[in-house]
Every structure is written in C-alpha cells, then in structure tokens.
Amino acid sequence: MSDRPFFADRPGAVLGDDGIAHFGDPVREQRRLERGEAIAPRDDRAVIEVSGPDRLSWLDSITSQFVANLQPGDSTELLVLDPHGRVEHVAAVFEDGASVWLIADAGDAAGLAKWLTMMRFRSQVTVAVRDDLAVLGFFEHGSAERLVAQVAHRPHATERVPDGMPLVWADPWRSVTAGGWQYAATASHPGADYAWVEAIVERAALPQLAGAELAGLLAVEALRVAAWRPRWAREIDDRAIPHEYDWLRTAVHLNKGCYRGQETVAKVHNLGHPPRRLTLLHLDGSDSVLPEPGALVVDATGEGEPSEVGHVTTIVRHHELGPVALAVLARRVPADATLEIRFGESRVAAAQEVIVPADAGATAEVPRLTRLSRRPVRQEPAAPDPAV
Template sequence: MSYLSPLLNRSGAVAAGGLDAGVASHYGDPNREQRLLAGYLGKPGSAVVDLSHRGVVTVTGPDRLSWLNTLSSQALTNLAPNVGTELLLLTIQGRIEFDARVVDDGGTAWLIVETAEAAPLAQWLNSMKFMLRVEIADVSADWAVAGSVTEVPGWEKYLVWVDPWPNIGAGGYSYAALPEADHPGLERPWREYLIPATEFVEAVGSLPLAGVWAAEALRLAAWRPRRGAETDEKTIPHELDLMRTAVHLAKGCYKGQETIARVHNLGHPPRRLVFLQLDGSLHTLPAAGSEVLLEDRVVGKVTSVAQHFEMGPIALAVIKRSVDPAAVLMVDDSGEKYPANQEIIVATDAGQVLGRQTGFLRPPR
C-alpha cells in the first residue's frame, strides 16, 4: 500500500503527487508557508516540512564507512560523526544510479534517499557485502524525515543531516560560472532530521508546517539538483554541478571513476543544468518534462518547476552544453509557450581541467 503521512490529516493539507506522493504539497497557503520556511515571517527554522515519505537505509558494522568508500564517489573512510555528506553510486559509464544523503552517528551510517529508491538501494548494497562486516537494512517504515532551514528547537536529540550544498567539499570541484560567494545556495541552509516514526506526530506537535511546494521552490532557487527530477538514465554528475558536494576527485577506485576523471580532465559534460526565470504573464506553470526550445530546435527539457514567493515562476532545466548562454529560450508545454531567461549554473566551458593546466586541449565534442 502507498505511504500516506499522518500529517495529511492536518487542516488544509493538500496531498502532493509525483516524487512527493504521500505528503502535503501545502496546507492552504503556499506562499505564506514558503516565506515562513525561508525566515521572512520570523526566524528561519520556525516551519518544518514533512518529508516522511523519504526512504531510509542503514549500514552498520565496523567496516561500514570503508566499505561505502570503495563503492561510491565520496571519500567516507574518515567521515566524522554527525557530519552530513552526499554520495553517488554510478554505473561503469559514470551515470548516476543512486544519490544518497549520508550521516554517520558513530555506529550506524544513515542513507536518506527518494521514496522508491530505498528497497533497490538496500538490495544492491546487500549484493555487494561479500565477506565484509556490514549489515544493511531498509528502515523506511520505522523512521520519518522532516526538513527545515535551520535548527528546530527541541529536536536536538534527533540525528540530523546538514546539506553540504553549495560548499565545495574536500576533493570536490565547482562547475559554476559565478564566484562562490555569490552562489544562491548560500541563502538556503538545509537540514533533514531523522525521527522515529512512532514519535513523528508528537515531535512535530504545534510547529508551523510548510508543504513540499515551499521546500521545492527554495531548492530550485538554490540551484540544488534532485535525484529523479534533474536526473535521467544518462545523467553524469558533471552536468548538475554535483562534483562540488558528491564526488571526491582524489579518492581510490570506484565504479564509474574512469568516466568521472576523463570528462573532468579532458572533456566536457554533454549537457548542463540551467536556472530559468519564466514569463509569468500566462498565470500558469509549465509541467516538468516540457521541452526547452531555442528558436524551433529542442535543446533540452524542464526538470522542476515552482512558484517562488519573490521571483515568481522559476524552473530548472537540463539543456545541451553548446546552447548560447545569452539566448532567450522558450519552454513548450504541449503548445503553451513560456519565454525563459537563463541563469548559468554549469558553465558552458566546464571540464577540460587537465587540458587547461597543461595546455593540451582536445577538440570540443
């Protein structure tokens, strides 16, 4: 049976769909909820977001971090307790199979993933155990996740994953086209709390709630990619600027590393993530999956859309790297057209780091 959050019983709750099915899209006033979550109507963190539909996988045992280190894009061997990071599990071609938020409490590594990915991730990890001292469990039914911009008073006892985005982690690399001090993700600190499911309703209590629409609008404004939204079966980390938080370029071997290194050092990612400021005169929003056009040519697709309380209609899209960054694009939703101005997330010349350092450059692909 599909998951339904107990908080959907709250007054005004409207159920979400898609990746967020099972929790509330909003509680009757999406714009106010977004402003509250962002801290414009009080202290940041005064509202929480029900993310109890998220999947949770645990890895225990003395070999847990060194083992995950060998499998993933992230350096985890010396991960300190209560420090949040992000890992990717890749195909041999470097394409993203799993994207997990990771925090270790000193005895257990907790992996937070999208709803549908918990069972496949646990199954895949179990297939890779061999003789190592690790135990893997899908504990999604026993734990609920809640999000907030900052610390939630009274929740100090709960384990929390603090999003490293947009800070460049050890071994990471920025593909952004703007100075790091100007990255909009700095305006959105983000935390996800792990709360026993039996305590979830009581823990939330009378705290103000914001729906996932509010959280998504802040995510898009922060240029933060999401697994299942900005990704498809061909996505490599370079295209989404995930090299900054989810990839350690100097760690040991792992599946997909050759592609990661080759594109980073000698090539270019074939596509790039872009932020779109949409024309709001139609008073509607295009659907995720809508085509992005340059004149009459399809150059990409919209991956996420939101109504931001300050900027109006916004979107993330994945487009061809070669698209002129100054071009005004058009979003086509089944014939409904939305002019869209670009803000560059992944630079058009991202990659070829070794070529730049040595003076050797391969011809563009």
C-alpha cells in the same frame, strides 16, 4: 505513496504525488520555512541504516565520496555511478559512530538498498530500510530546529557516542566540500545560504509535533530550486553524469581511490566537457498555467525553425523569484539564446541563469604537442665557399 502521511489530517493539508504538497498557503510556508520557523514532513524521503565494522571503508570503495574517515556527527552525500559514470543512486550520509545513516528519495531507496545488499560480498556490513523512521526537513538556527531536537532519534549509546547522537544531516550544498569542484562561475552562489538540514525521527514520536508550524513539499522544492540544488527524483535521467548538475561540489571526491564510474568522472573533468548542463530558467509569469516537468525547451533564436535543446526537470513558484525552473540543456546552447518552453499548444518564454557553463571541465593543463604540419623545414647545409 503506500501510506497516508501522518500530517495529512491537518486542516488545509493538500496531498500531492509524493506527500503533502501544502497546508493551504504555499507562499507563506516558503517564507516561514526559510526563516527556520516551519518544519517540512519529508514523506518523499526514506532512511537506510548501514551498520557493521566495515561500513565506512566498504561504502568508500563503491561510491563517489570519500567516507572512510567520517567521524561521529559528520554529514556528506554520495553518488552510486554505473560503469559509464552515469548517476544511478544518490544519498545523504550521516555517521553517528555506530551506523551510517543514508537518506534517499523514496523512489530510490529500495533500489539503493538492494544494490548495496548485493555489493556486500565478504564485508561485515548490514543494510536495512528503516520504515519505522521518518524524515523532517527545516532550516537551521530557528524555532523549528529547537522543536525537532526534542524528538530527534538517538539510536545508540556506545563508548564512542556515550549519550547517543541525534540523527540530523546537514546538507553540504552551502559550500564546496573537500575534494570537490564547483563549475558555477559566480562569486555569490545561492547555495551559500541554503542551511538545510534533515532530521531522522521515530514515526511514533510524530504526534509530539502536532501543534508545530508546518510547510509542504511545494515550499521545500521552491527553496531547493532557488539554491540550484539538484535532486535524484527530479533532475536525474538515464543519461545523467554528475558534472552536468555541478554535483562535483558536494557528492564527488576527485582525489579518492578507485570506484565504479571513476574513469568517466576523471576524463570529463580533466579532458572533456559534460554534454549537457543544468540551468535556472526565469519564466514569463503572464500565463497562470505553468509547464509540467519533462516539457521541451526549444531555441527560438533567429528566424529558422526552433530546435529542441533540452527539457525542464522542476518547475516552482518562488516567493521572490516568481516562476522559475531547473532545466537540462545541451552544452552548445548559448547563454543568451532565446528560449521557449513548449507543452501542448502553449509557449512560455524563458531566460537563462547559467549554473553549469558550456566550458565546464577540461581542467587539466595538458601540454600541446607541435603538429607534424608545423615542423620546421629541414635546411640543407650550405655549400663550402671555394675562396676559403
């Protein structure tokens, strides 16, 4: 990080690579965050403002989500894909009637803003990274929401939005959005209770929250993993396609117009299967040392030599589930395989909770053609009966 986080001087604050990891008690912070009683400073997130009269139609033409008809106060998320359908950028989206506000992982923000700027051509849009703004995360309907509402940023007063509008993005992960598709085969998706929101505030207003109950990024990540929620900074690599993470739930509209990467999205969803799949791993908690992201996952089923089948993306200690991880595995790995995570000389047993099933995709009902080898044998006409 280039700047010291504002709340870094709070007693008990422990800095991590992306921001404040915790404020002295990560488990307690998880519980208070989940109850809507704590605010999480998102120093690992950044804000991009897209303004101009063409902003919605332009974004709609170059990203995976249908955003052309967003109304003031609408929230969604989008992906930027490469020509082969691989995920390059991810952003939360909030429309306030005068600008589209994008919230991206801090490591992705500069690259996303640069790409958007290069794609303007003749469109009437302006792209700006807003370093003067900060992001705060919390769960809805609690004391944290009421506290943040007092300092939330209200940038515009227009005919469309007379009093301005607080910039508060509601994560759509709790349900399948219009035009989306869920691969997870479960009647009770853990994301249904994931009422996560992120507010954009002026950095100059942060001192007003000096006495607020705070939670660190370890708590944020633990609750995200429990909801099966993928993230650019953790799960995405240079091979990632949205199907592998069940991201068609909220970030892809399957019936919108053409955009870069759409052919791969349609082919895999309708005719094929994603080559890899996201899964939740429940880890043996007897070892106090947990693997690091990137640790190898191997299939130790049977007596043969264990084979590498994937890698861990995020590892957390959840206040109820214990040590759990998100991992990306090869599609062929059976749901009941005996898995191990290997790092250095250590071995940690892991049990799968399937998120994206192996048969995900191939949703089109394509009629089967009769094989040539199965054509009926042509019958020669019978010889005439001489008695007739």
